[in-house]
Amino acid sequence: MRSLVLTLVLAAALAAPAAAAEQIRWVDLGAGLAEAKRSGRLVLVDVQTDWCGWCRRMEKTTYADADVRDYVGRTFVAVKLDAEDDESRVDYGGASRTHRQFADSFRITGYPTTLFLAPDGALITRVPGYAKPGPFLGVLRYIGDGHYKTTSWDAYQRAGDADRP
Numbered sequence: 001m002r003s004l005v006l007t008l009v010l011a012a013a014l015a016a017p018a019a020a021a022e023q024i025r026w027v028d029l030g031a032g033l034a035e036a037k038r039s040g041r042l043v044l045v046d047v048q049t050d051w052c053g054w055c056r057r058m059e060k061t062t063y064a065d066a067d068v069r070d071y072v073g074r075t076f077v078a079v080k081l082d083a084e085d086d087e088s089r090v091d092y093g094g095a096s097r098t099h100r101q102f103a104d105s106f107r108i109t110g111y112p113t114t115l116f117l118a119p120d121g122a123l124i125t126r127v128p129g130y131a132k133p134g135p136f137l138g139v140l141r142y143i144g145d146g147h148y149k150t151t152s153w154d155a156y157q158r159a160g161d162a163d164r165p
Helices: 002-021 028-040 053-060 067-076 101-107 132-142 151-158
Strands: 042-048 076-082 089-092 096-100 113-117 123-128
Touching: 028 042, 028 076, 028 089, 042 053, 042 132, 053 096, 067 132, 076 101, 089 101, 096 101, 123 132, 132 151
Parallel strands: 042 076
Antiparallel strands: 042 113, 089 096, 113 123
């Protein structure tokens, strides 16, 4: 019996790092903008608040989805931003701003909102509200694969590209 308990504890301890490794690597806004500029990768900013139930749901469902998680990890610098944080600061647009001021500069009025930024920090688009994993993956591919540069979202959806695996 003692060896069974030890085996279960050991298995759980070994599985925990593997599960943690499968999570999206979220970084701070300042570090994310610097990494994007350095690497040329796009930035995904998950703008949320502590009290937002839909934000927690998106974290537990959409961002936990294996396909979403893998695509975000390969394509974007992932940033998590508390839109009500008045203490943390970032240099953006030539000025030092709090995270709240940063969120306000994009006229965000609901949470969660996902911002997609170019490597230089310029806004590509914002997607307000909760999104299920499948539809969100379509948005990720539209932005991440660069389709937004040449194709409207409506044309991309009509072509069925938003639903492809």
